[in-house]
Amino acid sequence: MLAANIRTQLEAYLQKLEQPIELAASLDDGAKSAELRELLREIASLSPKITLREDGADARKPSFTVGAAGQAARVAFAGIPMGHEFTSLVLALLQAGGYPPKVDAATIEQIRNLKGELRFETFISLSCHNCPDVVQALNLMAVLNPGVTSTMIDGALFQGEVESRKIMAVPTVFVNGEAFGQGRMTLEEILAKVDTGAAAREAEKIGAKEAFDVLVVGGGPAGAAAAIYAARKGIRTGVVAERFGGQVLDTMGIENLISIPQTDGPKLARALEAHVAEYEVDVMNLQRAEALEPAGDDGLARVKLAGGATLKARTVILATGARWREMNVPGEREYRGAGVAYCPHCDGPLFKGKRVAVIGGGNSGVEAAIDLAGVVAHVTLLEFDGKLRADAVLQAKLKSLPNVSVIVNAQTTEVTGDGGKMSGLVFKDRVSGEEKQLELEGVFVQIGLLPNTDWLKGTVALSPRGEIEVDARGQTSVPGVFAAGDATTTPYKQIVIAMGEGAKASLSAFDHLIRSSAPAAQPEKLAA
Structure with a gap:
């Protein structure tokens, strides 16, 4: 066998x-x-x-x-x-x-x-x-x-x-x-x-830590790169992350990370964690940041955590990444995990022989529809725009499948169900204005990402999309606070770009430390 x-x-x-x-x-x-x-x-x-x-x-x-x-x-x-x-x-x-x-x-x-x-x-x-x-x-x-x-x-x-x-x-x-x-x-x-009792013990332990030279908030590709570059300078470096690996953990196939022809998200996340562990980086996992206080008279910024602890740092790098964008329609959250799903690779087999919908006509949505077509009875793909936006090769594959239907100009307005699990969805034809209903056992939402920046509103400048505004050096609107990765205005949300931006933000933070003459590490290390 x-x-x-x-x-x-x-x-x-x-x-x-x-x-x-x-x-x-x-x-x-x-x-x-x-x-x-x-x-x-x-x-x-x-x-x-x-x-x-x-x-x-x-x-x-x-x-x-x-x-x-x-x-x-x-x-x-x-x-x-x-x-x-x-x-x-x-x-x-x-x-x-x-x-x-x-x-x-x-x-x-x-x-x-x-x-x-x-x-x-x-x-x-x-x-x-x-x-x-x-x-x-x-x-x-x-x-x-x-x-x-x-x-x-x-x-x-x-x-x-x-x-x-x-x-x-x-x-x-x-x-x-x-x-x-x-x-x-x-x-x-x-x-x-x-x-x-673990959470209280951990909060007490974290709250007692000395100030960091660089504190990275976020443990995805950008955060890992930032931590490695900071630690290599010999300065006191910390990483606080809600879950180390971030959005990468939810990614299946990765084939565009240069020099690595093929890998998957969990494997890459483990490699990032192992690489960070090679250096003297204080990693604080399962900790969600709730507030950022810019540096005061003592030159220290503060990051408050949901568990009750507060961390101090001379510079901060924000690398909080992004999360799946929701439809924000009635029934979506009620039936999450009861028919509403976001990962076709994970949950697709549970819908074997059933009818499902995919929301979104970009590459992610079309790829999801193609994958699901090999498992489920029928897939209906709904796209808000008047045409699909996926690559031509993906669209050609989609059209060749006998158990897939495509509906464009479709605005999903509600997910319906019996209170225990979903049974369908309602959408509006954006051309005719007519409201229609589909009977389904599942729906997979594939409409992009939202930056994890809600906790930063009123502290650093955000774009209308909620992304952290950064300059060419990764500097935010707050001195000593830098940002990198999918949470920022940097275009093209790609792993390789996030890594580069994380390294850049870290080098900028190091330069800020030198110029502000407020290092916590020994001067000879800063000169290395």
């Missing part, structure tokens, strides 16, 4: 097992059970430390558990964890076998100190690039804490359960049978939700 190269790599990984592990499969006579049986037998054949039982009693079939031999297994996979989830399986095998996780000691201790019983169930799709992060985080918690269990459930394989639990987006996580979260979550984010 496994390709020869994957089999060879897995066999090498399994040599790292430090203790015997047991796989227990729950199977029936179906084709998927036969497929899972073949996979598990092949894995067991690669290491003498792995045993396989096929007498599991789980009601979900096919499924299997992974655990240390002689102990109750706490990690389970309902489905066949291939695609993006194959890495989750490999890590579960290694960690159950005693291989140490690549997590800092403080986080491991925090997991082990969690009290009570936590039974996590994570509904995923094998094409979702955000799902593995959640599955792997919960699996690790289950391996480290006897009170935690983690079960991955392939929504495409267990459609009945998806329908009964009204799951319309992945990843969707339940704990002890109750809704816990939806969308990408890091291990830090999950722990912050289950460890109620």
